[in-house]
Amino acid sequence: MPVTLICLRCESFVLLHLEFYINTDIQIMNHSKFPPIEDLRIRWNNVQNSMSEINADACLISSNTNIYYLTGRVFAGYVYLPEEGEPIEFVQRPIIAENKRTVFIRKPEDIPDILREKGYKTPSSLLLEADQITYNEYIRLRKVFNPAKIENATAVLRTSRMIKTAWEIEQMKISAKHHAEVYRLIPSVFRKGMKDSELQHEIEHLMRMNGSLGIFRTFGNNMDIFMGSLLAGKNAETPSPFNFALGGGGLSPCLPIGVNGDLIEEGQTIMVDMAGNFTTYITDMTRVYSYGTLPDIAYKAHEVSIKMHERFMNGKEGESCSDIYRWCLEMAQESGLASYFMGTVQQAKFTGHGVGIEINEPPVLTERSKDVLQENMTIAFEPKFVIPQTGAVGIENTYLIRKDRIENLTRLEEKIIELN
Amino acid sequence: MPVTLICLRCESFVLLHLEFYINTDIQIMNHSKFPPIEDLRIRWNNVQNSMSEINADACLISSNTNIYYLTGRVFAGYVYLPEEGEPIEFVQRPIIAENKRTVFIRKPEDIPDILREKGYKTPSSLLLEADQITYNEYIRLRKVFNPAKIENATAVLRTSRMIKTAWEIEQMKISAKHHAEVYRLIPSVFRKGMKDSELQHEIEHLMRMNGSLGIFRTFGNNMDIFMGSLLAGKNAETPSPFNFALGGGGLSPCLPIGVNGDLIEEGQTIMVDMAGNFTTYITDMTRVYSYGTLPDIAYKAHEVSIKMHERFMNGKEGESCSDIYRWCLEMAQESGLASYFMGTVQQAKFTGHGVGIEINEPPVLTERSKDVLQENMTIAFEPKFVIPQTGAVGIENTYLIRKDRIENLTRLEEKIIELN
Numbered sequence: 001m002p003v004t005l006i007c008l009r010c011e012s013f014v015l016l017h018l019e020f021y022i023n024t025d026i027q028i029m030n031h032s033k034f035p036p037i038e039d040l041r042i043r044w045n046n047v048q049n050s051m052s053e054i055n056a057d058a059c060l061i062s063s064n065t066n067i068y069y070l071t072g073r074v075f076a077g078y079v080y081l082p083e084e085g086e087p088i089e090f091v092q093r094p095i096i097a098e099n100k101r102t103v104f105i106r107k108p109e110d111i112p113d114i115l116r117e118k119g120y121k122t123p124s125s126l127l128l129e130a131d132q133i134t135y136n137e138y139i140r141l142r143k144v145f146n147p148a149k150i151e152n153a154t155a156v157l158r159t160s161r162m163i164k165t166a167w168e169i170e171q172m173k174i175s176a177k178h179h180a181e182v183y184r185l186i187p188s189v190f191r192k193g194m195k196d197s198e199l200q201h202e203i204e205h206l207m208r209m210n211g212s213l214g215i216f217r218t219f220g221n222n223m224d225i226f227m228g229s230l231l232a233g234k235n236a237e238t239p240s241p242f243n244f245a246l247g248g249g250g251l252s253p254c255l256p257i258g259v260n261g262d263l264i265e266e267g268q269t270i271m272v273d274m275a276g277n278f279t280t281y282i283t284d285m286t287r288v289y290s291y292g293t294l295p296d297i298a299y300k301a302h303e304v305s306i307k308m309h310e311r312f313m314n315g316k317e318g319e320s321c322s323d324i325y326r327w328c329l330e331m332a333q334e335s336g337l338a339s340y341f342m343g344t345v346q347q348a349k350f351t352g353h354g355v356g357i358e359i360n361e362p363p364v365l366t367e368r369s370k371d372v373l374q375e376n377m378t379i380a381f382e383p384k385f386v387i388p389q390t391g392a393v394g395i396e397n398t399y400l401i402r403k404d405r406i407e408n409l410t411r412l413e414e415k416i417i418e419l420n
Numbered sequence: 421m422p423v424t425l426i427c428l429r430c431e432s433f434v435l436l437h438l439e440f441y442i443n444t445d446i447q448i449m450n451h452s453k454f455p456p457i458e459d460l461r462i463r464w465n466n467v468q469n470s471m472s473e474i475n476a477d478a479c480l481i482s483s484n485t486n487i488y489y490l491t492g493r494v495f496a497g498y499v500y501l502p503e504e505g506e507p508i509e510f511v512q513r514p515i516i517a518e519n520k521r522t523v524f525i526r527k528p529e530d531i532p533d534i535l536r537e538k539g540y541k542t543p544s545s546l547l548l549e550a551d552q553i554t555y556n557e558y559i560r561l562r563k564v565f566n567p568a569k570i571e572n573a574t575a576v577l578r579t580s581r582m583i584k585t586a587w588e589i590e591q592m593k594i595s596a597k598h599h600a601e602v603y604r605l606i607p608s609v610f611r612k613g614m615k616d617s618e619l620q621h622e623i624e625h626l627m628r629m630n631g632s633l634g635i636f637r638t639f640g641n642n643m644d645i646f647m648g649s650l651l652a653g654k655n656a657e658t659p660s661p662f663n664f665a666l667g668g669g670g671l672s673p674c675l676p677i678g679v680n681g682d683l684i685e686e687g688q689t690i691m692v693d694m695a696g697n698f699t700t701y702i703t704d705m706t707r708v709y710s711y712g713t714l715p716d717i718a719y720k721a722h723e724v725s726i727k728m729h730e731r732f733m734n735g736k737e738g739e740s741c742s743d744i745y746r747w748c749l750e751m752a753q754e755s756g757l758a759s760y761f762m763g764t765v766q767q768a769k770f771t772g773h774g775v776g777i778e779i780n781e782p783p784v785l786t787e788r789s790k791d792v793l794q795e796n797m798t799i800a801f802e803p804k805f806v807i808p809q810t811g812a813v814g815i816e817n818t819y820l821i822r823k824d825r826i827e828n829l830t831r832l833e834e835k836i837i838e839l840n
Contacts, residue, residue, distance in 0.1 A: 033673055074674055092661075093660070094658075094659035094661050130554065134554060135557075201628040205621060208624060209621055213671055241512075247514065253488075255634075256495075345514075
């Protein structure tokens, strides 16, 4: 594949490195992993439609998540999306031109001159990612463009990303398939006398060997985690600082979430809630295993969660997210298990959330949500209970909202599976 | 251990959850993992000294990294450090009081009233983390306090964190010990016909089973990575968008760094550069393995890197970071290998960096640095070469700058080790 390096700023740089391209055998990323241009165009149009509603002239993006959404790859630099037409990819690194939309820059201050040379007008109303970039980055970009008005690109992009394109749905289906395959193998790596952390590491290893990308992206400062969490027994009750549905004490005060290194004891549940990041698009899925027999209340609460999933799947496009949260609470109350619903010491105030490039996308199934289910949303639904002394129960699936029905992407046995 | 919940804002909340504390057996985090109070006091004093130099009345911290530095744990909330005395921990979650410095709040807007009730003056000059928190978070906190002047807490905290306390150095030594132990085991998990990604996953598994915490923290937006990277053969040349010394194509355009899934071929090097996060304090360490015999130039370049390390260890407190970078470049030039130094297609412009809670702390060994080596700095020194077709060579160690000498914390065979 021929590589064209177009740099409007530093020609010597290009020549130097062209020499390397000629003399060495550089590996170019596998282009089959990129979304087709028609799919990117749909995303640009969606964002541009939202921009025109608030009279924004342009959008400047620098978070990895939104750069990926608008270009299909991650690079160091900026995406400039004008009110119509294609975006410009202002790339600092890596110095590989992937397509004709790429322009190399050294610093964001280079951008306005390049825009003028290309015949773009200077934006008087600009979108910046106010909930993603740091204060100093924002101030720097504001100074570069000095627009009359700035709106929040984070809100616009997160809303656009709620509705998945055909290619994005395809990616989620691939993740879901691998996710379920790995969960099916979990009983094979369990051994009596294991610590919760040892089981977690075996599952992580299974995931990585089956193509997990390792990290997963989260929105906001407050979502530190690794590849997901496993909660065994009473550790499921320990509250955590993070915005996940459940907690766990963690292995260190620097990462107080998930496994705490305790032995897995008989009569306890093991809840596995790992991120299915086998593509850029993550599925979210929880299954529960038991070591030995559990008290009846644990099986009962698990059944209530499964019934909530049945009711969720009987819903449809247009159902309100706050209604879903409310009928979950009602069902928990009717079953007499409300004080165990979504935790005990600290109870999460949501029962599900959008999922895609990030694990925590809108909409959120919470009391105050104003969103409704829409076609091509992908929703992780996770009504869970924490039974003191026993552990966490309940399942989580990732669902695709379709025009005529709700489809479960993470299909696998939903009952509590006993480990031997 | 008795748990005292002190909440000045919402008494009903406390009562509800006290009930849970009485009825259930909540797990409290292992306090032996916390730094002693005398060690925290040194950190507070250091930050307060820097504050007084710029006449700041108080510092408000909300990043996980700096919350950990000032309190020894991570929570959702804020640390308020006045110009003298102890900090107040304003905690939103988890709802566990770890010490008498904890005050529970619902939102940052609650803080000023509590400060007044406690007899603190309203700060007229405040530090906020301008390079860490988002624009909208910054604006919200500014509105809460409305101070006459705001300075950058990020810069102050990063400078303070450069010089490690006795307890921090102890933690780094623990990480270094485990780090070296895991690297010693790497040859045992290599098999002929492996993909680079398979070897990486086996090493990750070794690390996790030996106590790696999984994630490691980085400063800035542009440092996505998993547990570290492995570069085999020509993939070492592929430039990446990230601020790491070397690149690699990665497994997906959403995470273009490290292993690319290619088979490890004979005559190639395998460079392992994983993060030693066996405590909150990370060591950084690189070793090189070969599959079969390498071309002479690879061994030669590796020897030049080792010679640079010898020269680094002969340095001392007071040596300038820019001088170190310059003599590295000179040694690379004298050996005729300058065009392979720190990459080929894209060359990193530094040869080392501070390391601690985050993998990329100041000082940076780069041309423009104004820093000098100081006692109790911990520096990852990583002069590396990329040999086209063969792969990356050179080592990285984490060094402790002591009063009388420079100590290598990551001690292990430094030659290229042949895998079978």
